[in-house]
Amino acid sequence: MTNKQSTIEAFRQYVNSGKVAFYERYDMDLVMGQREGIRFRDVEHEKSYINLHCNGGVFNLGHRHPEIIATLQSALENFDIGNHHLISTARAEAAKLLAGLMPGDLNYVVFGVSGGEATDTAIKTARGYTGREKIISAKGGYHGHTGLALATGDEKYRLPFGKQLPGFEQVPFGNIAELKKHLDHQTAAVILETIPATLGMPIPTTGYLRDLRKLCDENGTLLILDEVQCGLGRTGKLWAFQHYDIVPDVVVLGKGLSGGIYPVSATVIRQPLEKIFHDDPFIHISTFGGAELGCVVMKKVLEISSEKSFLAHVNEIADYIQDQLEALTKKHPKFFIRIRQKGLMIGLELKDELCGPLLTKTAFDQGLLIVYANNDKRICQFLPPLIATKKDVDEIIPKLDKAMSEAQKLKPLLKVKNFFGKMFSKS
Ligand SMILES: Cc1ncc(COP(=O)(O)O)c(C=O)c1O
Known part of the structure; x- marks a missing residue:
């Protein structure tokens, strides 16, 4: 058995047999090998791939960005995970830099490990601060697969795992009239991705986001914007909400904050919201959240991305x-x-x-x-990775052109063969 085959068999037996079956079905059983910049290779074949998915922004700076690697290597001389119960230089410095890059009084940072955890923290903060329960999210939006984040999302991710939690409602993205029917004085927060990625990047109008901000203010409701995918320069401004001239109460960040190297996420909250920690500063904790090594990496990511x-x-x-x-x-x-x-x-x-x-x-x-x-x-x-060049684009476009031609040739055959089966059926 070759190395690649033994990896696939071990993955089938010990990690997720369904994933292997899925990729084999479509002849896409790639095993990620050597990686650098915008590209990665299959472990066995010479074939290389240009990463135009970037794990939703994890690889905004490409794979193994040299400055991020050097930063982590030098951090390893002095740091480890640190102790989340104690006061920490690395956490304080990373939070200070992030707060300085946020508008208004978005001054406090609660660290996490994943985007889902950061979303859970955002919702806990909104409920703790307002004393209300109702959370409104967008149909087809996505904020993660953890507890409260899962409850904001599409039911297809929840149904196999039991009943919906109380207090969660959904409205169509971009429709202020529908939102008005749900938003009231019982609403703790509206949570949206500024541009919802899993819903296929519908670009909101400025009017929609401004009206949303106004409605939230009128009802004492917090506005949580999830910038896990669209933040950190992806849209050409450091934060996507800066295109719309609004300031949210809470910003959720993850993915790219890691530099693709060390997982870290952040829930940035407005100054007054920090009062939820006054009675009991240990009311919300995360052992690995804001690990000191991750904080050093995150600082470097912020420095690069905000230039x-x-x-x-x-x-x-x-x-x-x-x-x-x-x-x-x-x-x-x-x-x-x-x-x-x-x-x-x-x-x-x-x-x-x-x-x-x-x-x-x-x-x-x-x-x-x-x-x-x-x-x-x-x-x-x-x-595309944000470091992609014009030369890279010149390579990407002809390949995409060919892929579109191929897709059109294959399409009439699909209905006959039910090529995509249940996995891709209309949901
Ligand atoms: C917009 C958005 N929010 C939150 C998450 C959850 O992040 P994580 O997978 O790190 O929990 C994702 C993940 O894809 C996402 O795209």
Whole structure:
């Protein structure tokens, strides 16, 4: 048995047999090997892939960014996880830098390990501060698979695991009239991704987010914005909400904060909200949340991502890619309908629900990793690393063009063969 085969067998036997069966079915049983910058290789084959999914932003800075690696290596000389019960230099410094990069009095940082944990913290904070229970989220939004985060999300992720928790309601994203029917003086918080990734990047209007902010203020309701995917420069501004001239009460961050190297997440809260810790400062704790090594890495990520030249680069590449993607909509009008875009937060809107999974597969065959949006399969999420260059774009576009041509050839065969089976059926 080759190394790759033995890895696959061990994964099948000891990690997740369903995942292996799924990838084998579509001949996509890649095992991630050597990785650097925007690319990674299969452990065995020479074939390399350009990462246009970036794990939703984990690899905003590409794989194994040299400055992040060097930062972690030097941090290992002095730090370890630290002790979350004690006062910590690394946590204090990372929080100070993050607070300084936030507008208004978004001054306090509660550290976590994952985006789901940071969302749970945000909801606990809102309930603790307001004394209310109701939480409103967007249909098709996604904030994680942990307890309270799971309760904000699509029922398909919850149903196999029991009853919904009390106090959670959902409204369609972008519809202020529907929101008005739910939002009242019993509402602790509205939680939304500023641009919902799992829903396929619908770009909100400025009016929607401003009206939402106003409604929250009128009702004493907190506004939680999840920027786990759209934050950290992805949209061409450091925070996506800065495009809309609003300031939320709570911001949830994860994924890219890790630099792709050391997991860390953060719930940033406005100054007055910190009072939830006054009676009992240990009322919410997380052993690994804000591990000191993670805090050092996060500081470096924030320094890189907030540089003017870095954000200028994101905007330059975003404009360059937009022109080329628009040309592809003209070339494949029956397949590729339009682009949804804010900076390098991009959704490729395709003809129908078969197209997202299909393009994921044909792009994979061309050496591009893109993934359809699970809560709207017409859309392929297209998230290039923020360090991608024009030369990289020149390599990506012809491959995407080919993948679209292939997808159109395959499409008529799919209905006959039920190629995508239950996994991709309309939900
Ligand atoms: C917008 C958003 N919020 C929260 C999460 C949850 O993050 P994690 O998987 O780190 O718990 C995700 C994960 O994909 C996400 O995309």
